[in-house]
Amino acid sequence: MYPCIFPFLQQIVCNGNRCFTVYEFTSNIAFEAALAFCRDKGDNFNLATIFSEEENEIIHGFGDGVIFNLRRSVSTGDFGEYSPSPGTWETQTYFNWDPNGNQGAPGGTEDCAVIWLNSAGKWHDLVCTMELVNRAACLEIKPKENGNGGGGK
Numbered sequence: 001m002y003p004c005i006f007p008f009l010q011q012i013v014c015n016g017n018r019c020f021t022v023y024e025f026t027s028n029i030a031f032e033a034a035l036a037f038c039r040d041k042g043d044n045f046n047l048a049t050i051f052s053e054e055e056n057e058i059i060h061g062f063g064d065g066v067i068f069n070l071r072r073s074v075s076t077g078d079f080g081e082y083s084p085s086p087g088t089w090e091t092q093t094y095f096n097w098d099p100n101g102n103q104g105a106p107g108g109t110e111d112c113a114v115i116w117l118n119s120a121g122k123w124h125d126l127v128c129t130m131e132l133v134n135r136a137a138c139l140e141i142k143p144k145e146n147g148n149g150g151g152g153k
């Protein structure tokens with residue numbers, strides 16, 4: 001189903017209850033394959049969505065050439081999170097497009113995004129079916145602590 005995979009650097013980095021792992025594949029993958037791979041890891045997993053500069057730095061810290069969860073809505077043309085729950089959409093409010101291109105331009109056919117090679121963490125849009133990179137950022141949402149201090153069940 002997927003090209004041979006292994007966790008890149010075998011490292012998980014968390015920002016609160018949002019934990020990121022970048023997986024490296026033996027060949028390049030497209031958005032849908034990366035999305036399916038991350039979702040297959042469990043109910044709390046999805047292809048990572050970047051909501052802040054801090055999260056962008058976490059994912060970029062794994063290296064360039066990483067596909068993540070940013071997709072243009074067919075109905076509105078806005079970029080946002082492609083949710084694992086059918087019929088839900090969250091419009092993106094943080095962007096880090098590369099200023100040296102026509103990134104995220106309305107009306108284009110490049111409806112997915114990647115932290116591109118040698119881009120200093122800047123985003124580039126791409127056609128969702130293109131297989132241009134061999135890394136995908138998965139996100140696990142961990143349950144929040146219940147705050148009772150005792151770690152009770």
